[in-house]
Amino acid sequence: MKQKLLEKIKNKKIVVGVIGLGYVGLPLAVEKAKAGFKTIGFDIQENKVQMVNKGHNYIGDVVDHDLSELVRNGMLSATTDFSFVKNVDFIAICVPTPLDNHQQPDISYIKSSSEEIAKFLKRETMVVLESTTYPGTTEELIKSILEEGSGLKCSDDFYLGFSPERVDPGNLIYKTKNTPKVVGAIGQDATEVIATMYRAVLDGDVHTVSSPAIAEMEKILENTYRNVNIGLANELAILCNKMGINIWEVIDAAKSKPYGFQAFYPGPGLGGHCIPLDPYYLSWKAREYGFHTSMIESSMMVNDRMPEYCVERAIKILNRNKKAINGAKILVLGVAYKQDINDYRESPAIRVIEELRKHCANVVYFDPFVPEYREHGEVHKSEPELADGLIESVDLVIITTAHTNVNYGLVQQHAKSIFDTKNAMKHIKRRDNIELL
Incomplete structure (x- = not known):
């Protein structure tokens, strides 16, 4: 089996299957197809499948022309029919791994995908899980599902x-490729x-390790490392505020050291598909x-509390401006979880908005990358433009995402008060109405 598969890889005779066509799966499917391997994408969402088959891109890290050309040339297609698994030689599982309501791993997508694969799995196939999960998932869960379901x-x-x-x-530097x-x-x-x-x-580079559990733990380490260090930065930000010290200047000074220090910055909380969840x-x-895991859980508690803080x-x-939160009009700048993208998964900005509304504030938001977002079944729409009239009409501007295409000079000029949780206005010289996290 080994030599046969190596020969098929060398001759580009491998047919690739990618389960899940989201932020991980679609870029991977595109790269596989660009490398000369015919690729089939699988997803349970019909709209994603239709968009791929029409050559319409919906992922920021995928080049529109690449996708349309690959579909046109027959190198990439998509389907909701898992029976096509029988036609592939390499399967990458790239499905979501969220947390449930009790903050415990929800591996239902991994489990259901493995069960579908098992129905059609043929001999001499490579199956690889790419979804972030706890150490032991591949060997303890997926292996038994595939063996029992396929008889292989x-x-x-x-x-x-x-x-x-x-x-x-x-x-802008590191992509899937x-x-x-x-x-x-x-x-x-x-x-x-x-x-x-x-x-x-x-x-x-492709770095090999001795077992799936090592690779699974390695991924958890990557993101827990960031969670812990961001937790440290957030906790120091709270302390520095009490002490009247600028935490941003502290970090910039510390990172002048050429060894033994990596800069992590505070903010309104953690967002995205990995760092808030993996620990x-x-x-x-x-x-x-x-x-x-006392240190890890302590950092998680600090980070989880940042929106409320x-x-x-x-x-x-x-209060300093003699204005109550009840009835105050607040403009939130940015709901994406990081700058210059349209992804708002687990965004702390949305939690900030929810907390403000719990205090009966009148909250509007502006995000040039996220014209609308859906939360708890409701759709919330961005203000159409960041006009001086809008800025002047609010009691407070809170910057929760440091998008680079926002006119912060205009914001400073027209805002009564600004709470900058991301140091997005660091280059603004006049700062009498700006308060940093």
Whole structure:
């Protein structure tokens, strides 16, 4: 099986299947197809499948022309019919792994995808999970589902591994194509073949590890590292505010050290598909071993509380201006979870808005990248433009996303008060109406 698959990879005879056509899956499917491998995308959402088959792009990190050309040339197609799994030789599972209402891992998408794959899995197929999850998922869950559902045996009839997605939406340097990849599979042959498949597609280094669990833990470490350090920055921001010290200037001074320090910055909370969620996967799994991840959980508590802290600061600013939060008109600038993208998953800005509304504030928002967002079944629309009249009409402007295409000079000129939680206005010289987090 090993030699046969290596030969098929070399001759570009592998047919690729990508399960889940979101922020991870669609860019991966495009890169596989661009590398010369015929690719089929699978998704349960009919609208995504139709858009792909029409060559219409909906992911910022995918080049519109690349997608349309690949579809036109027959190298990329999409379907909701999982029976086409029987036609593929390499399957990448790129489905969501959210938390449930109890902040515990929801692996239902991984489970249901594996069950569908098992129905049609054929011999000599590589299956790779890319979705972030707790260590042990690949070997403890997916392996048994695939073996029981297909009647095939892992390592003898098919190869199984884990290769964590590394997607940073909006990153202008590192995309799917040139980001280094980690691969951990069940058995040396599986590791070699799966790593070879990624090397045939990507420009970044492919780093192999000894097991899927190592690769799964590695991904959790990446994002927990950031969660903990951002938690430290947020906690110091709260302390520095009490002490009358500018935390942003402190961090800028610290990062002048050329070794032993990496700059992390405070903000209104954590957003996105990884950093706010992944540490919960690890703390949940740790309890199985009677272990309490105290440092990690402490940072999670600090970060989770930041939206409420920002609202408390906003209330104090309004009070100084002899204005109650009840009935105050507040403009929130930015609901995307990071600058210059349209992704608002887990955005702390939305939690800030919700908290403000709980205090009966009249909240409007402006985001040039997110014209509307849906939360709790309701659709909220952005103000059409950031006009001086809008800015003058509000009691407070809160900057929650540091988009670079916002005219912050105009904001400073016309706002009564500004609460800048992202240091987005650091280049504005006149600062009498600006307060930093």
